[in-house]
Every structure is written in C-alpha cells, then in structure tokens.
Amino acid sequence: xxxxxxxxxxxxxxxxxxxxxxxxxxxxxxxxxxxxxxxxxxxxxxxxxxxxxxxxxxxxxxxxxxxxxxxxxxxxxxxxxxxxxxxxxxxxxxxxxxxxxxxxxxxxxxxxxxxxxxxxxxxxxxxxxxxxxxxxxxxxxxxxxxxxxxxxxxxxxxxxxxxxxxxxxxxxxxxxxxxxxxxxxxxxxxxxxxxxxxxxxxxxxxxxxxxxxxxxxxxxxxxxxxxxxxxxxxxxxxxxxxxxxxxxxxxxxxxxxxxxxxxxxxxxxxxxxxxxxxxxxxxxxxxxxxxxxxxxxxxxxxxxxxxxxxxxxxxxxxxxxxxxxx
Amino acid sequence: xxxxxxxxxxxxxxxxxxxxxxxxxxxxxxxxxxxxxxxxxxxxxxxxxxxxxxxxxxxxxxxxxxxxxxxxxxxxxxxxxxxxxxxxxxxxxxxxxxxxxxxxxxxxxxxxxxxxxxxxxxxxxxxxxxxxxxxxxxxxxxxxxxxxxxxxxxxxxxxxxxxxxxxxxxxxxxxxxxxxxxxxxxxxxxxxxxxxxxxxxxxxxxxxxxxxxxxxxxxxxxxxxxxxxxxxxxxxxxxxxxxxxxxxxxxxxxxxxxxxxxxxxxxxxxxxxxxxxxxxxxxxxxxxxxxxxxxxxxxxxxxxxxxxxxxxxxxxxxxxxxxxxxxxxxxxxxxxxxxxxxxxxxxxxxxxxxxxxxxxxxxxxxxxxxxxxxxxxxxxxxxxxxxxxxxxxxxxxxxxxxxxxxxxxxxxxxxxxxxxxxxxxxxxxxxxxxxxxxxxxxxxxxxx
Numbered sequence: 001x002x003x004x005x006x007x008x009x010x011x012x013x014x015x016x017x018x019x020x021x022x023x024x025x026x027x028x029x030x031x032x033x034x035x036x037x038x039x040x041x042x043x044x045x046x047x048x049x050x051x052x053x054x055x056x057x058x059x060x061x062x063x064x065x066x067x068x069x070x071x072x073x074x075x076x077x078x079x080x081x082x083x084x085x086x087x088x089x090x091x092x093x094x095x096x097x098x099x100x101x102x103x104x105x106x107x108x109x110x111x112x113x114x115x116x117x118x119x120x121x122x123x124x125x126x127x128x129x130x131x132x133x134x135x136x137x138x139x140x141x142x143x144x145x146x147x148x149x150x151x152x153x154x155x156x157x158x159x160x161x162x163x164x165x166x167x168x169x170x171x172x173x174x175x176x177x178x179x180x181x182x183x184x185x186x187x188x189x190x191x192x193x194x195x196x197x198x199x200x201x202x203x204x205x206x207x208x209x210x211x212x213x214x215x216x217x218x219x220x221x222x223x224x225x226x227x228x229x230x231x232x233x234x235x236x237x238x239x240x241x242x243x244x245x246x247x248x249x250x251x252x253x254x255x256x257x258x259x260x261x262x263x264x265x266x267x268x269x270x271x272x273x274x275x276x277x278x279x280x281x282x283x284x285x286x287x288x289x290x291x292x293x294x295x296x297x298x299x300x301x302x303x304x305x306x307x308x309x310x311x312x313x314x315x316x317x318x319x320x321x322x323x324x325x326x
Numbered sequence: 327x328x329x330x331x332x333x334x335x336x337x338x339x340x341x342x343x344x345x346x347x348x349x350x351x352x353x354x355x356x357x358x359x360x361x362x363x364x365x366x367x368x369x370x371x372x373x374x375x376x377x378x379x380x381x382x383x384x385x386x387x388x389x390x391x392x393x394x395x396x397x398x399x400x401x402x403x404x405x406x407x408x409x410x411x412x413x414x415x416x417x418x419x420x421x422x423x424x425x426x427x428x429x430x431x432x433x434x435x436x437x438x439x440x441x442x443x444x445x446x447x448x449x450x451x452x453x454x455x456x457x458x459x460x461x462x463x464x465x466x467x468x469x470x471x472x473x474x475x476x477x478x479x480x481x482x483x484x485x486x487x488x489x490x491x492x493x494x495x496x497x498x499x500x501x502x503x504x505x506x507x508x509x510x511x512x513x514x515x516x517x518x519x520x521x522x523x524x525x526x527x528x529x530x531x532x533x534x535x536x537x538x539x540x541x542x543x544x545x546x547x548x549x550x551x552x553x554x555x556x557x558x559x560x561x562x563x564x565x566x567x568x569x570x571x572x573x574x575x576x577x578x579x580x581x582x583x584x585x586x587x588x589x590x591x592x593x594x595x596x597x598x599x600x601x602x603x604x605x606x607x608x609x610x611x612x613x614x615x616x617x618x619x620x621x622x623x624x625x626x627x628x629x630x631x632x633x634x635x636x637x638x639x640x641x642x643x644x645x646x647x648x649x650x651x652x653x654x655x656x657x658x659x660x661x662x663x664x665x666x667x668x669x670x671x672x673x674x675x676x677x678x679x680x681x682x683x684x685x686x687x688x689x690x691x692x693x694x695x696x697x698x699x700x701x702x703x704x705x706x707x708x709x710x711x712x713x714x715x716x717x718x719x720x721x722x723x724x725x726x727x728x729x730x731x732x733x734x735x736x737x738x739x740x741x742x743x744x745x746x747x748x749x750x751x752x753x754x755x756x757x758x759x760x761x762x763x764x765x766x767x768x769x770x771x772x773x774x
Contacts, residue, residue: 046516047684049724068723074516097720101689134713137696160682179511179682182494184692186682 002079006030006053007087019072019083020051024262031262032085033095033124035102035209036161037073039264044166045073048159049098050124054091057082069094092128099128104135105184106210107156115211117224117297120263121159140184147177148195150202150216150275155187158212164188164204171268172198188212199238202274206257206265217275218246218254225297227253229289234282238270244289245280252278258289328582329556331544331564332537336424342459344466347427353472355435355543360480363546368439372542374550376562381407381498381535382613382653383728384637393522394440395530403531404442405507406433406539408449408456409491409498413614413675414655417566418536420578422449422456426463430486432539434472435546437484440532444485448503451493460488495679499727500533501525502681513683514727535653537566557583561636565651571658574598587611587633587640588625591658604660608743611640612652614672615732617739618665619649645739662764666751669740670698676733687730690721694737701748704755711748715741 003012006023007030013022021039023031032053037045045051051073055066060080069091072083085091103125110116142155160179165188168175176197177190190196196204205213227246234241246254255274257265277283291297340346347353359368373388394402406429410418422429429447437445449457464486467473475483489507491497497506501515504526525531541563545553554562561583570576573591575598581590590596591606600606609624610616625633628647633639637651659668677695682688694717700706718734725731741748747765751758758765 046726049684049686049726052724071516094720094724097716098686098724101685101693101720104689104693135693137693137700159685160688162683181682182496183677183680183682184688186688 002077002081004077004079004081004083006083007085013077015076017077018045019053019055019070019075019077019081020045022077023072023083023085030085032072033120033128034073034262035120035124035159036163038163038166038207039262040268041163041166041170041207044161044163046071048102048161050095050102050128052091052094052098054084054088055081056084056088095128096130099125100130100134102159103129105140106159107139107141109157113157113211114214114219114224115157115208118263119211120209142187145189145193146216147190147213148197148201150271151196151205152214152216152219153188154212154214155189156212157210158188159210160186160188161209163207163209164213167204167207167268168196168201171203172200174198177204199270199272200268202271203257203265203268205274206259206268209263215254215274217278221253222248229291229297231258231286231289232283233286234273234277234284236270236273239273240267240269241273242267243269243273243283245283245285247280250280252280252283328580328585329564330580331553331556332421332428332540332566333425333578333580336421341425342427342463344427344463344470347425351547352427353431353434355546356431356438356472357478359435359438359546360478360482365439365441368435368542368546371545371550372439375545375553376550376557376560377538377541377545377553378561378637379535380537380541380565380654382412382615384651387534387538390522390534391440391532393520394532395523396441397530401444401529402440402442403526403529404433404437404440404445405500405503405526405531405533406445406447406536407498407500407503407533408447408453408536409503410536410653411450411493411495411498411679412653412655413672414570414610414657415568415613415653416570417568417578417654419450419453419456420568421540421566422453422536423459426456426460427467428540428543429460429536430463430467430473432542433486434467434477434484436532436534436539436542437486438482439542442532443483444487446507446526447486447488448497448507449488449490450498451491454490457488457490464488494681495675496681496727496729499729502727503533504531513681514729516726558634558636559638561638561651565635565654567635567654567656569597569656569658571656572601572604572660572663573658574601581635583634583636585635587635590635590656597656597658600658600660602660604662606658607661607663608659608665610649610655610657610659610736612650613655614657614675615728615735616650616652617645617648617735618669618743619647619739620743623647623743624649645735646742649739661766662762664702664764665740665744665747666698666702666758669737670695670702672736673698673733676729680729680733684726684730686721687725687733690717690730691733693717694733698737701751702759704751704759706748706752706755708749708752710752711741711745714738 032051034051035048052069053072057063059078145153176194180189205215230245232245244258245252257269335350369391377387379385496502497512499514502512506512521531567579592599606621610618627642640651642648673695677691680687680691718738721730722734750765
C-alpha cells in the first residue's frame with residue numbers, strides 16, 4: 001500500500017496505482033481530466049497530456065520533486081508522494097496551453113456535431129480552456145470516410161488519442177485501422193478505405209472522446225440532451241447485453257454501452273445490440289440511467305421527482321409580498 | 327593538432343578492410359577485454375574514463391551501463407544508435423563510412439561488458455550505402471571469428487545485426503528507435519520504464535551513439551584513467567564536431583574537449599575563420615535543436631570568460647546566455663544570414679518530423695512553423711513574437727519525448743537573442759522580403 005497526497009487530501013492506495021486512479025478514488029475536483037487514457041484499455045494514456053500534474057515530493061524514500069510535470073495517467077504512485085493538481089499554478093497554465101493546442105485544429109462544429117453534449121473535449125474546454133483564439137491559420141481538414149455500414153470517421157475532429165486503435169487491438173480479433181502519417185498529418189485510417197467488419201467494431205464509437213467516430217444509425221437523428229437515457233438489458237449470446245437506450249417517446253434512437261462519470265464504458269457491447277435492436281420490445285428496461293457527469297445531459301435530470309421544494313425559495317420578503325398568496 | 331582517439335588511422339587507404347584495420351592495431355581491445363578482463367572491469371574502466379554520451383544528451387556512459395538491469399534468464403541487448411538525422415550533424419555517417427571496423431570493434435567490446443549476446447546497429451534509412459559498408463565489414467569479422475560463436479576461443483558469443491530505419495528523425499529518440507527496431511511504428515514510449523529495465527523486446531537494453539561506442543576500444547586498450555586525462559573537468563576525451571555553415575573549412579573535426587571556441591572558429595587548424603572574411607553573426611553549437619547564440623555570447627560567456635568546447639562551458643549561463651554541446655554540430659552564420667529565415671527552416675523541420683503522438687508537439691510545431699512562415703514572408707503582426715514565445719513555452723517540457731523541447735528551444739532562443747530582427751521583419755515587411763535583404767542592426771533604417 002502507498003500513501004499519496006493529492007491537493008492536500010491523503011489517500012492510501014495499492015502499489016502500482018497511477019496518480020489519476022488515486023485521484024479518482026478521492027473524486028471531485030482533484031481528478032485530472034483525461035482525454036486519451038481509458039482504464040480498460042491496456043497501454044492507453046500519456047498522449048494527450050491534459051492530465052499533467054506536479055509531483056512536489058517523489059516519495060518518502062526520495063523526497064526530491066520530479067523535474068517536469070508528469071502525466072498522471074501513467075505515473076505510478078509511491079509511498080509518500082505529494083501531488084499538486086488544481087493547487088498548482090504551473091499545472092493549470094500547462095493544461096490551458098494543451099487544451100488550446102487540442103483546439104487549434106479542431107473544427108469547433110459543435111452545433112452540428114452528434115457528440116455535442118457528451119463530448120469530453122467540450123467539457124474540457126469549458127473547464128480548462130481559454131476563451132480567446134490565437135490561432136489564425138487555416139485548420140487541418142480531412143474528408144469524411146465511411147468505415148463500413150455503421151461507423152463514420154470524421155477525421156477533422158479527431159484528437160489522435162489512439163483509444164479506438166487500442167480498442168480494436170484488444171477486444172476484436174483483427175485490427176484493420178490504425179494511425180497513418182505522422183505529425184499533424186497523422187490520421188486514423190484503414191489504409192485503402194477498408195471496411196471495419198467485426199462483431200465489436202461499434203465500440204470504437206463509445207471510446208471516442210470527440211465526434212470523430214459516429215454511429216451512422218444515429219447521426220443527425222436528434223440532440224443528445226433531448227433524449228432520455230434508460231438502462232436496459234437483453235439476453236445476448238455475444239456480449240453482456242447491458243446497455244443504455246437513448247429514447248425519445250417510444251422510439252429507441254440509439255444504443256450505447258453504459259458509461260460511468262469519467263465517460264468510460266462499464267462493459268463493451270456487440271454490434272447486434274448496438275445497431276440492430278432499435279425497438280423497445282427488444283429490451284428489458286431497468287429504469288432511468290443516472291448521468292453523473294458534469295454534462296448538458298444531466299441538465300434534464302428527470303429521474304429525481306421534485307417534491308416539496310418551494311418554487312421561490314429565498315427571495316427577500318418585499319418581493320414575496322407581490323406574489324400571489326397560497 | 328591534439329590527440330586523435332577516433333580518427334588516428336581514418337585516412338589510411340583500405341582501413342575499411344579487416345586486414346588493414348588489424349595492421350593498425352584494430353581489434354586489440356576485443357582480445358584484451360575477452361581474454362584478460364571481466365565484463366565488470368570493462369564497465370569500471372568506462373566509468374573511470376568519464377566518457378559521456380556523444381549523441382546529444384551527454385549522459386555519462388559508464389553510469390548508463392551500470393543502470394542496466396540484470397535479471398536471470400533474460401537476454402540483454404546493446405543497440406547502437408546510428409540514426410543520425412539532426413540537421414547539421416554528419417559525424418557518424420562519415421565515421422562509419424570511413425572506418426566501419428572501429429564501430430564493430432566497439433560493439434563487440436561493449437556488448438561483452440554488458441553481457442549482451444545479440445546487438446544491433448540501427449542505421450538511418452537514407453544511409454543505405456553505409457549499411458552496405460557495415461554489412462561487408464561484419465561479414466569479414468564473422469569470417470575472422472571476431473563475431474559469432476565462441477569469439478577468439480573465449481566462450482563469448484555475439485551476433486551483430488544492422489537494421490535500417492525508414493528515415494524518420496524521431497527514430498533517433500531511443501525508445502522510438504526500439505519500437506522501430508521491433509517492427510512497429512516509431513512512436514516514443516512513455517518513460518518510465520526506461521530501456522535499461524524494459525527496452526528492446528521488453529528486455530534490458532542500452533542504447534548508445536556510434537561515437538560513444540567507438541570510443542570504448544581506446545579506453546579498454548589504454549585505460550580509463552588515461553582517457554580521463556584528455557579534456558577539462560567532467561568533459562573528458564575527444565569529440566567529433568561536424569562543422570558547417572559560412573566557414574572556410576567545413577567538415578568533421580576531432581577535437582580534445584576544452585579547445586576555446588574562438589580558436590576553433592578562427593584557427594587554420596580547425597575552421598579557418600569565416601568565409602570571405604565576413605563577420606560572425608551567430609553559432610548553433612550543437613545541432614539544430616540547441617539554442618542559437620549570437621557572436622558575443624558564443625566567444626565569451628556572460629561572465630566574460632572565454633567559452634570552451636566543453637559540455638559545461640557551452641552550457642554556461644543556462645538558456646539565458648548559454649547553449650548546449652548537443653551532438654556536436656557546429657553551424658556558423660555570417661553577417662549575411664537571416665535568423666528569421668533560419669528559425670523558420672528549423673521549425674519546418676520539426677513540424678515535419680513530429681511523430682504526432684502527443685498533442686503539444688503535434689499541434690505546436692505546426693503552429694510555430696506557420697507563424698514563422700508568416701513573419702518571414704512579410705505577413706507578421708507585432709503580437710506574433712510573444713505568441714511564438716508562449717507557444718514554445720506550452721510545448722517545452724510537456725511532451726513524451728525531447729522532440730518537443732528540441733522544437734521549442736531554437737525558436738525561443740532566436741527570439742531571446744535576435745528579437746529586434748523579428749521586429750524588423752514585422753515592421754518593414756517590404757524591405758525584409760526583398761531578395762537578399764538582411765537585418766543589420768538598425769531597427770528602423772533599412773540598409774540592405
């Protein structure tokens with residue numbers, strides 16, 4: 001076990017835990033954001049650099065601070081480590097800089113992007129970005145590519161987190177897409193516009209933190225915040241069958257895996273569940289899905305009935321007088 | 327001329343053949359090490375010598391070797407980094423081309439010291455002709471029993487392979503090199519774990535530069551203490567310097583560390599002064615990634631002392647008034663060279679060579695290049711200079727590998743020392759973009 005202090009909060013975690021995971025155990029504001037790290041994907045992390053933190057004390061044994069900011073998603077904790085995240089000015093400035101870098105070539109087409117409302121980059125920019133725009137050159141653009149009948153790749157939005165590459169590597173039998181090219185010309189691709197065709201290919205949509213990989217059965221059907229997420233399950237021979245249905249009225253608009261508050265799926269689901277079972281009768285509905293993330297979806301929290309809350313709670317008495325009496 | 331450790335016999339005709347090389351004392355270190363010394367003794371000699379990595383970072387080689395993890399039953403590897411691609415650096419190519427056996431001898435002795443039974447030379451893809459020279463030399467060494475099973479009857483086995491890269495600068499970074507050698511995309515790895523623990527094929531690995539490895543035979547032959555006598559302080563031994571730019575005698579020089587920079591530039595023994603007797607404007611002393619220094623700061627340190635060709639003296643003053651030894655690529659600029667154009671050229675290189683894995687480097691290098699291009703071609707704004715400084719700072723230290731730093735340093739340093747030249751480009755775009763126009767020190771008067 002190792003004792004680690006993050007922003008003044010002490011927690012004991014198992015050896016080999018990363019700083020990010022330790023911070024997630026504490027929860028709340030001390031959790032660094034993560035765009036490329038994905039708990040269930042081995043080897044992910046370290047690429048987007050938004051989770052950088054300052055280690056002011058390496059360990060009890062070697063109390064020297066680490067010279068550079070470190071990526072919290074891949075740095076393992078050591079006993080007596082002291083980490084500064086939101087309490088360190090350098091960290092916040094570096095993060096601002098990196099968010100700016102992530103956005104300079106991002107099209108910012110949120111109004112027409114299907115990911116808007118559940119986009120990690122959107123959340124990240126709200127929390128850590130700067131409001132100005134210093135990049136005045138032309139942005140990098142790519143053509144849209146259809147990766148088979150279900151998935152569309154819109155590379156212009158991609159932040160090259162490599163999550164979809166690791167997903168295809170680790171949960172499917174054969175990976176046909178990867179990163180081609182290098183530098184800012186690097187792109188996700190299937191080389192000669194191959195089709196991604198296997199039972200679990202749809203999961204790349206779920207792991208994508210932005211709107212680069214989208215579900216073609218859902219594109220432009222609706223805005224995510226108008227739909228109601230429902231936990232549901234079915235007896236699926238291929239996967240666990242535990243999903244979230246995104247419904248509007250009686251219509252199932254979209255099926256995704258269940259995602260936690262860090263936007264990571266609990267269990268990967270198969271393509272049959274995701275793309276083919278689009279009717280309520282296919283599913284056993286468990287109840288409303290609780291969306292914990294700080295997202296626009298949670299603005300419509302309908303699962304908690306509002307009971308006995310005064311409509312005008314704390315107005316000064318002078319104003320209250322003018323209101324109609326009960 | 328000082329002592330020649332690496333290049334003593336380099337101009338002997340036929341030195342690339344085993345026969346001539348042996349006639350001039352070649353492979354003595356292999357015999358000495360394998361027959362009379364234990365591997366640890368060789369490591370100890372290298373430690374005593376104070377030899378530092380010649381690839382750019384200057385990390386003590388003996389210490390790097392002693393960090394190598396030695397778990398039971400796991401093979402260890404020595405990899406020679408011959409992926410020399412830093413703009414301005416050409417010493418390794420020249421050395422391997424001329425004297426391939428010197429590197430092979432170093433590889434055998436070093437592999438023995440590290441207990442590696444398979445070693446690799448990872449050579450830059452563009453240097454295919456050097457690869458052929460090396461392969462021929464390796465075949466000769468196999469035939470003479472210097473490689474393969476039971477070398478010289480000592481019971482030590484070593485297989486040496488040469489592997490060409492695909493021509494990516496990033497594969498000179500040690501972990502990207504290992505990825506590439508494993509047959510993967512050359513993306514740098516996250517560290518830790520360091521290669522000394524988990525390197526090639528997840529086994530403990532040492533990665534060393536060509537020049538570093540080629541220095542080992544002399545150290546084994548003459549002793550580490552003898553090597554440590556050459557040079558000044560912690561900069562021991564000799565160093566190959568690739569000199570280029572506006573000088574009378576460009577080329578590769580082997581110098582004893584500690585030669586004053588002024589002597590190095592102006593003496594006929596070395597660079598022979600500035601071409602056509604012009605004025606010295608600036609020097610990049612260690613390859614394109616290290617900070618550029620204006621004439622006054624390269625000849626004297628900020629404290630007014632003579633600057634010497636050593637790791638410490640070139641770095642004196644930190645990045646405020648100093649630079650780095652780097653890989654020893656000494657690039658000289660005369661008064662007619664435009665710093666803005668040169669900085670743009672470097673930025674363009676790093677933009678092109680960024681692997682695209684981590685976001686600050688992928689996006690930042692392109693951004694800097696575009697802004698510098700704009701300034702150079704007369705479309706800059708006054709706030710662009712501060713923008714460049716800020717972007718460079720956003721990249722520096724926040725990336726997976728040092729390529730981000732290497733891209734940010736030259737831009738930051740050029741602005742630090744030549745800010746008025748950038749301002750001149752922005753304020754007088756018409757004059758600055760005229761053919762052959764150069765800023766000559768007066769911000770608001772045009773002299774070109």
